Amino acid sequence: MNEAVVIAGKVLIFIGVIFDLLGCIGLVRLPDVYNRLQAATKCVTLGTCFILFGTFLAGGFLTKSILAIIFVVFSSPTAAHAIAHAAHRSKIKLWEKSVVDKYEEEKEKV
Amino acid sequence: MKKLVLFIVSFITWLILTWTVYLPSLLIGVGVSLIVSFWFADIFIRHPQNFFQIKRFLYLLLYIPIFIFYCIVANLDVAYRVLHPKLPIEPGIVKVKTELSTLTGRVALANSITLTPGTLTVELTDDGYLYVHWINVKAIDVEEATKMIVKKFEPILKEVFG
Known part of the structure; x- marks a missing residue:
């Protein structure tokens, strides 16, 4: 039983590392700061949560990792929102093939 | 209290x-x-x-599996776009409206939007509008975009934080 839990934890850590890797690939390949933030927040948050849950199982039910998951889930999107907002405020343009920018239009009206 | x-x-x-x-x-x-x-x-x-209304915690428990499901879907979606050789993205910033009135509820909605399929909250205004960066814009109109982005979470979040 105990062995199985440890193995499951290691598998989860492996999946988490793969998600983190995908996030990093996205960070390199996507064109502008907003798209890169998308990859960076989503994949890295879920990857980190998988890794932490894996350590929860493999490390003998460490409850600290559950607490860490809660904090990561709260803070990561907030940080992404702050970076995106700051980028838009400092007039960083969207990628040239972007479809629409309602925020820019609304700001011009005001 | x-x-x-x-x-x-x-x-x-x-x-x-x-x-x-x-x-x-x-x-x-x-x-x-x-x-x-x-x-x-x-x-x-x-x-x-x-804080002392049990109903809100029950809805929160209901919300967590839905959220995890959309979160994993979001990750597979982004992973597909990142690994595809042609990079199939059509990014843009759209405007959506939320009916949530409390500050906590709106923040929870904004964070949920950031963590789910292809969307990232850029700005949250006082009168209940969210500006959302969408990696693959399917609807430019405010109502259409609201239906596709916000409606998945809003009913439950309204019960939890409303």
Whole structure:
């Protein structure tokens, strides 16, 4: 039983590392700061949560990792929102093939 | 009332962090939680009476699996776009409207939007509009975009934080 839990934890850590890797690939390949933030927040948050849950199982039910998951889930999107907002405020343009920018239009009206 | 709510929350956090019933540890936890709750209760807690309604916690429990499901879908979606050689993205910033009235609810909605399929909240206005960066824009119109992005979460979040 105990062995199985440890193995499951290691598998989860492996999946988490793969998600983190995908996030990093996205960070390199996507064109502008907003798209890169998308990859960076989503994949890295879920990857980190998988890794932490894996350590929860493999490390003998460490409850600290559950607490860490809660904090990561709260803070990561907030940080992404702050970076995106700051980028838009400092007039960083969207990628040239972007479809629409309602925020820019609304700001011009005001 | 506000202080009591923050005391309970911070003491539970302490219990999870230390995970022991060793008496000195518990006493330190009580002391630290008291200090925290006396200093910060007015900043963090706005509607203390909502905390004692069990219904909200039940809806939160219902919300978590839905959220995890959409989160994993989002990740597979982004992974597909990132690995595809042609990079199939059509990014843009759209405007959506939310009916949530409380600050906590709106923040929870904004964070949920950021963590789910191809969307990232850029700005949250006081009158209930969100500007959302969408990696693959399917609808430019405010109502259409609201239907596709917000409606998945809004009904449950309204019960939890509304």
